[in-house]
Amino acid sequence: MANVTAQQAMEAANEAAFLTNNLWILVATVLVFIMHLGFATLESGFVQRKNTVNILFKNAMIIAIGLLTYCLIGFNLMYPGADFAGKFFGFGGFGLNPSEADLTSAYGDYTYWSDFIFQGMFAATAATIVSGAVAERIKLESFLIFATILVAISYPITGMWKWGGGWLDAMGFYDFAGSTLVHAMGGAAALAAAIVLGPRLGKYTPSGIKPIPGHNMPLAAVGVFLLWFGWFGFNGGSVLSADAANVSLVFVTTALAAAAGAVGAFIASYLLFKSHDLSMVLNGILGGLVGITAGADQMGPMSAVLIGLVAGVIIPFSVVFFDRIKVDDPVGATSVHLVCGIWGTLAVGIFGKMAGMGQFINQLIGTLAVCVFTFAFSFGLMYLLKVTIGIRVSEEEEIKGLDIAEHGASAYQNVENAAFAANIQ
């Protein structure tokens, strides 16, 4: 090592920084992965006992199908690269084919594989958001087909518009980690699907709206904490390097917005319902997280608190609103992801570094474009499934529960036994 040059030392230092940057993307990937468990437990907790196996099954299949289709087609739709012809649609070919250089710092602050796996974890999220909104009455096969096509085609196309260098990016639209591209997009798909599908039996009756409470609140709470946990990777990883100032700022804004979302929902739901509603506070946390996602790197702590607070206040009003218009969303996914996603996107035009009327209008155009496209795509696809293979289980199956009807199984075998034993003694 006697003849080391400054040049060589600099290269070694750059390699060391590359190691760290790449490592952070991978750690963030792991954190985003566990959000899928967060969604699975949140949705399980919020549905009825008799549909628990079904929702777990769907969530396990979604992450599997999502990763495989993103590998096969989605990644190259979203980042078409050199084969990119046009600002609305491009395709880089099937499968993953990195060059040798793609696996070094020549690719950027991380490798091609890191890029794919981090983005792949995001992709499945959109379908997961839908699964909550259509829970307790959709046919399993129809849902899986819908989810596969949504993740394979719709998500990467609108994602490309901004993150793949498409027309929204060129226009100046800003969406740091996906308030619009992931959350409002998933929420718009959820809304379309819930409308085509119709409400659960007995939800909206002539005598009023019947609450159908979730069957397991600890499970729902576990889900929200895991989502918050994973969101540090979702937002923190979206810096796309381990840059100390940016990642640490993103951690602070993300955490404070979530905290303020809880407080906002706590206050608003107390004013609205005169009770301390756990499900509202849990969804308030998620609303705050969705809200800050578009601009987590764009503002200081005070703005993050405001964005989260507003998102939290929105939650109970939005939940009531969708119930009034008879859109039945068992877990509140539309309120959390669509409404707070739009709010967070617009908030970048109010609180972000380039805040102003011009930026606000860019934000508005961007979020509307993505939501309208996704809504139309999802509505059409769901309608097509409805008139072909059917999308809704029979009344009898819905009453019996999807666990028995679709899986021939029960989520908690022995409680029935306990109740049964109590009965026969």
Place this chain on the structure above:
Amino acid sequence: MANVTAQQAMEAANEAAFLTNNLWILVATVLVFIMHLGFATLESGFVQRKNTVNILFKNAMIIAIGLLTYCLIGFNLMYPGADFAGKFFGFGGFGLNPSEADLTSAYGDYTYWSDFIFQGMFAATAATIVSGAVAERIKLESFLIFATILVAISYPITGMWKWGGGWLDAMGFYDFAGSTLVHAMGGAAALAAAIVLGPRLGKYTPSGIKPIPGHNMPLAAVGVFLLWFGWFGFNGGSVLSADAANVSLVFVTTALAAAAGAVGAFIASYLLFKSHDLSMVLNGILGGLVGITAGADQMGPMSAVLIGLVAGVIIPFSVVFFDRIKVDDPVGATSVHLVCGIWGTLAVGIFGKMAGMGQFINQLIGTLAVCVFTFAFSFGLMYLLKVTIGIRVSEEEEIKGLDIAEHGASAYQNVENAAFAANIQ
């Protein structure tokens, strides 16, 4: 890059190390965050079914309020910095206002934001420890007010005494990651609150002490594993850099103390109760973790095993002791955090690098000072709440359960239905 100087290469190498050090603080932050889910599930599992929504609600609100108050006031009380007048109390002003340099390696091994968010995750812990001890009978609003003031005022003041450069630090007191400053502190607040509040109805009867077992052991076990998981960040992050030798040593001592705590509680509870008590083993793990926290960087594996083993043995005896003096603590928080916290702090004077009578006395003074201050603060605050807005739910509400009484909800909707169905067939 042809004219790179050695100086420039050295700066790049230092920046690369800074990236890694800062990244570790952020990853540790995420790990400490998930401890709040650990507390939420542990406490939920250990309370009765009818108080589950209530404890989840409190734990969700505590992390939210904790982060917000620490942002507003706590961080600058704990680290008053240049505005620091005196060794007992100082205040650096409201809110977070870093300079440009604070976001670079000029601030230290990590940024100002990383510093805040890592410390903020610690702060809410104190209040969470209390929530377990006062579970199943405290009024929600009173608890939230108590928790807010505890996190905003009491925790940062005693924290400053050591970590903010106050009088305990000057005296030579050592508390690596908070056996005293976090755990014994939270445990002392829990003890004071439990005393003022009084035991649950029917716990201590003329005919003896009635066990009130927790309603969901898997949930409690999930909590303990998550706490252990997060503790690698709690202790490992307290190195305040990614220093390889120190962080890896801390991982080993932390893991071995937890393991030994399980074994100690296994043996002691078998000798005491002639049964294999899961809740004791779970609390033994936590006792071992609390015990090693003060000196995790100060000793080798053998000492860590001894500290954990003693902590584990302490647990069942301490639980029995508090029941004998009729302090009702549904989750054993006082035994785990106060008793094992004091033990771990003193153990630094026995096993640490500066072990000896002088160090032992420093440790004793430090832990007593923090515990006495916190106990007095908490007792006074809780008493004040008792004589003003009241702290305890009515007998009727306690019997009915806080879920229905305070939230109008049930944690597991459908089990009642199953039991009901069994009954009416």
Place this chain on the structure above:
Amino acid sequence: MANVTAQQAMEAANEAAFLTNNLWILVATVLVFIMHLGFATLESGFVQRKNTVNILFKNAMIIAIGLLTYCLIGFNLMYPGADFAGKFFGFGGFGLNPSEADLTSAYGDYTYWSDFIFQGMFAATAATIVSGAVAERIKLESFLIFATILVAISYPITGMWKWGGGWLDAMGFYDFAGSTLVHAMGGAAALAAAIVLGPRLGKYTPSGIKPIPGHNMPLAAVGVFLLWFGWFGFNGGSVLSADAANVSLVFVTTALAAAAGAVGAFIASYLLFKSHDLSMVLNGILGGLVGITAGADQMGPMSAVLIGLVAGVIIPFSVVFFDRIKVDDPVGATSVHLVCGIWGTLAVGIFGKMAGMGQFINQLIGTLAVCVFTFAFSFGLMYLLKVTIGIRVSEEEEIKGLDIAEHGASAYQNVENAAFAANIQ
């Protein structure tokens, strides 16, 4: 810093890379740790309600005992180092005694402590795999003795054959992260133990095989997601550095194999049983993960998908097979870990960088040698326990459930109350 030399800058750059490499091993350690929660919840979910406390108790004790015995003896059996006499067995002495240099980059890409704690987290896995297969009828003490000896003696000996530089390593056998050394090994022990122990009462009756479904599917799903989460550390950490190209490739192959495992099990179980079986899909994910573990750094995404798909298809057939030969394994551990572990090991000879008949035969010899040794060791040990202290609870205890029989406790206190209340109204 004016007189910095290029040599000094290079050393600083190397130290920065060392920091990152070591940090990754520690983060991977944390991820592998949480796999123990994954096993605990998976196994809890798959057993009957009446044996839940028991399985949680065993899993909490296994990680504790595993870490302590690996510290005392296992680590130096597996990596005997300079004291290594022979290719089949060596021992480096009791306890952990690193030199000063062992805690610096002189030791390698990470410190001695990091090495120990990462390997220690692996070691306890073997015993955990067994605990699922022998659930619901084994005596607690007998199981703990069996698990302790297995982790202390059997696992490190066969581990040394490859990872400690023993005869399998010399022969050219390849096992990247332990399809054989951890999973098939644990599965072989599980098979031996299940055979000696015999099936649960009422499982195999003259009128056919009685399904005994698990009592809590959400818990089982949580377990599988946590295992997948932790597997990124299990496989990713086995690169033994933060090397960007290798770790990121391992992340991709690991994730895709798991996803394909879900799809394989989905299809195969539908063809076999004409239903959408959640437990099969969950075990399919695990099968895919076990399958890719031997060669996660050896192949591209397409091969990983194929390996996972085959592993997923294997699961339902293997589960049916073991039921046909009346080996009762309540959680399917033998199918997941033994069968898919062997498959993954052989797959390295088909898809790996050195694929070919020679490599395939090496793989076959290696996996058979480890499985046969472990099976014989476990069979003998379990038989010895059977004829001395006994290994099986009484019929009465088995019917009553191990929670009451061995722990005097119930996992879900209040459901009985609810059922009871329903009965007495």
